[in-house]
Amino acid sequence: MAETISLSEMEVGGVGRVVSVKASSSMRLHLFAMGIVRGVRIRVLKVAPLGDPIEIEVGKTRVSLRRDEAAAVILEPFKESGK
């Protein structure tokens, strides 16, 4: 089993694949509807000026979410990073 980290811990430019989404049922449904499901590739694009929220790339969309929401998304980081 590869090492996993939560989306909130991932550095800007980091890329990973979603392994699980551990949040309350309604939060999960929100994340799912935005395309954040197991197996999807996520890249961290940016951190807001005040350190929270963060901006990520999911498939072909850009999504912003707060760090405590991102903490629910568990990723398996890829070795390659940046662009």
Add this chain to the structure above:
Amino acid sequence: MRETKQGTRTVKVGVVGNPNTGKTTLFNALTGARQKTGNWPGVTVERIEGRVVHKDTEFLLVDLPGIYGLTADSEDERIARNFLLLEKPDVVLVVADSTNIERNLYLVLMLLEMGQRIVIALNMWDVAGKVGLKIDVNLLSKLLGVPCVPTVALKRKGLGELKDALLAVSQESPPLYESGYDEKVLGLLSGMAAELPEGNTAIGKFLASLYLTGEVPSPFPENRIEETRQLFKKITSTDPESYFAEHRYGRIHGIVRECVRHTLPPEKRFALTDKLDRIFTNRILGLPILGFVFYGIFWIIFGLGDPLISLVDEIFSWLGEVVSGGMASLGAPEWLSSLLGNGVIGGVGAVVVFVPVIILLYLVISVLEDCGYLARGAFVVDRIMHTFGLHGRSFIPIFLGIGCNVPAILATRTLANRRDRLLTILAAPFVPCAARLPIFTLFTAAFFTQHKAAVLLSLYTVGIAVGLLTALFMSRLLFSREEAPLIMELPPYRLPDLRTVLLTTWRRTFLFLRKAGTIIFATVILIWALASLPPGVKYASDQSLAGRLGKLIAPLLKPAGFASWQASVALLTGILAKEAVVSTMGVLYTGEEVDEEKVEEQLAPKLRRHFNPLSAFAFMLMSLLYIPCIAAIAAIKREIGWRWAALATIYSLCVGWVVGVLFYQFASLIA
């Protein structure tokens, strides 16, 4: 399908889609200006319907809110779901963004599971071509079992084909969709569906899946759902939410892999957006730019709006004088000419006066929303607003409140989540609007000439602080456990469609006038009656009903240091509009109408006899906080209903009184 008398058929079409797909633009392109606006039952989200005739068939199109899924905690998604389940459209038109069909298809698959007849508009087809996406439309239609039609709503392309497809689909039976779920999963769903009124049908099974995932409150007992979930986990070794979502996305990826080819690197779609975002959401520049944009909004709405407001104001007071003068010369009784001149025309004026500002507000907001900047602003500032239990987007209403609370309350429409919206609306009226400024300048001129700026600054600080703390307090009190998520899309920047912006602005302005206008008008008449009755009394004098009421209220204000009936009446008329406090004080303390330019020098000496600096400050605090003006109350009612309007009014009365009294009592102790 419904047969009408003329023999033409009416086909009801629900228009759904993700936000930022150009759905409303397509809706407008299809229906033109033949639209009807109302509200969805029980909520104040606009419901827009339009009609269009194609061949021998009339389409009744209903524009549903932009949604990603069908969960219960989003008001927009609940509306869409109820429409689909209860109003049963003949066809559902899904507007999808061609440059991002993956996420858009998620909704399509849910609708297919529901057993709806569907047509998909692959909108922004031209953009997809530009960013190097090749979509095999025929194959996509075949794989989904649903006709897909490329469209460019902005350029009105593909509309004829779209209407043909809607017509054709409306005459067919609903597609039989094979979800491809595990046999045992389908068995569980069928078992549940059989107990529902819908029975073991597509819609019944789909509903069962929503109950199981908790997307919709379930009619089944809790332990039944829990048992089924356990069984589900045994079968699939995952929970229902993940199972359905992953299954749908799995299928979507399969379809997209077959139908979509990239001829350019996929980053192309965001090339411009990335460049712009390097500036707009930059770590250092982001906040200053937001400040600059807000300054611009403020300048447009109030800088351009204020001269128009004064103009409307002048026209109506001139009209009022002409009418009452004319009536008097015709020998009409004084009360009648005053009713028409001050009451009726004043009342209409009080409504019309907001029109310029509201039109400008809606224009600016819909441009910002449609071009994609609004989401960025929220992204940049969310950290601050979240501290007070608010959403990044709450910043705009709070900020606009400095100009006028009415557009501030109306601007909360950009908040999708009900919780965020309620909290922002409760906070907004405490932000000191421009109409309160005359009160502050009058009293600072009379009592605090040495410390003008400090006093003004402290009042603004108190107002904004009370607003933000109200949000924090209410978020704890009313929504103890829920946290509203921020999770939001940052759509690509786009040029807004002028036609859509104008139509939206017109529709919202009209709705405001219709809904809030009557309340404002009625209150103006009521206050006029209180100040002018019984017949023969001088306007707002101590003999009038208002004066008597003022005497009743006055003892309540004693702990704040000003127990005069004049001050009470002034606060009473302030319900109309905060600047009315000054003009009422002018009449009551000097016994005559006071010239606007001379109000300070004439009124200041009188005020010094009735107030001391401490009670003057207490009075300013109270008039800052005590009640939203009637237009703001009407706006609250228009947005979230009369219960919340009543709560906001009572709450602010309490806050105003408590803050005024606390200040006076403590300050007197120290002084």
